[in-house]
Amino acid sequence: xxxxxxxxxxxxxxxxxxxxxxxxxxxxxxxxxxxxxxxxxxxxxxxxxxxxxxxxxxxxxxxxxxxxxxxxxxxxxxxxxxx
Amino acid sequence: xxxxxxxxxxxxxxxxxxxxxxxxxxxxxxxxxxxxxxxxxxxxxxxxxxxxxxxxxxxxxxxxxxxxxxxxxxxxxxxxxxxxxxxxxxxxxxxxxxxxxxxxxxxxxxxxxxxxxxxxxxxxxxxxxxxxxxxxxxxxxxxxxxxxxxxxxxxxxxxxxxxxxxx
Numbered sequence: 053x054x055x056x057x058x059x060x061x062x063x064x065x066x067x068x069x070x071x072x073x074x075x076x077x078x079x080x081x082x083x084x085x086x087x088x089x090x091x092x093x094x095x096x097x098x099x100x101x102x103x104x105x106x107x108x109x110x111x112x113x114x115x116x117x118x119x120x121x122x123x124x125x126x127x128x129x130x131x132x133x134x135x
Numbered sequence: 136x137x138x139x140x141x142x143x144x145x146x147x148x149x150x151x152x153x154x155x156x157x158x159x160x161x162x163x164x165x166x167x168x169x170x171x172x173x174x175x176x177x178x179x180x181x182x183x184x185x186x187x188x189x190x191x192x193x194x195x196x197x198x199x200x201x202x203x204x205x206x207x208x209x210x211x212x213x214x215x216x217x218x219x220x221x222x223x224x225x226x227x228x229x230x231x232x233x234x235x236x237x238x239x240x241x242x243x244x245x246x247x248x249x250x251x252x253x254x255x256x257x258x259x260x261x262x263x264x265x266x267x268x269x270x271x272x273x274x275x276x277x278x279x280x281x282x283x284x285x286x287x288x289x290x291x292x293x294x295x296x297x298x299x300x301x302x
Binding site (some may be wrong): 058060062063081108111112127129130131132133134135 | 232289
């Protein structure tokens with residue numbers, strides 16, 4: 053499926069990329085994260101499993117077990133620090 | 136019965152915002168507000184410089200940059216406010232959160248709540264601030280006096296504060 057993937061804060065900085073279109077056969081947000089980190093290099097540095105990352109699907113915070121949907125917007129970001 | 140949020144670069148005025156919030160609602164007996172501001176020192180440094188709090192340390196912050204997730208920021212805050220409305224029975228609420236580059240002592244965030252009685256208004260205001268600290272998609276990046284840029288880490292104490300609302 054096609055997805056729009058967004059990166060924020062230190063993750064965006066590491067990747068040097070704010071967003072991209074991704075084609076994937078993965079089924080969940082967690083599987084997508086793993087697949088992206090397996091691209092190696094900066095992706096591995098930004099998204100590896102030892103990093104604490106929060107995720108959102110279509111602008112709702114979600115767990116990594118969340119099912120992906122065709123055309124969805126998936127976002128990866130560090131724990132939030134607003135307020 | 137208005138529940139509104141503004142994400143903006145510009146500063147806000149507490150008096151104006153509170154006046155708008157409680158405009159012509161005779162059912163309101165209590166208005167509670169919170170303003171968050173930029174501190175010059177991070178928590179780690181503040182302890183170390185307690186002896187001489189006026190002396191800038193190597194870890195003084197000269198600016199704070201706020202990034203957010205456009206779209207999700209507004210929708211998640213509105214959801215939080217609706218949860219506060221249902222849980223506490225408040226009359227109205229207003230959240231203003233700034234983004235962009237801020238300086239020490241600048242205002243960052245306003246949470247204001249109006250209700251019939253004070254207990255509800257205090258609780259809802261604290262609830263919304265705890266929620267903002269743990270769920271709203273903003274990220275802060277500090278620029279120190281030594282020219283270092285570093286992303287602020289989320290605090291466990293904020294998650295603990297949020298957890299107290301689950302019972």
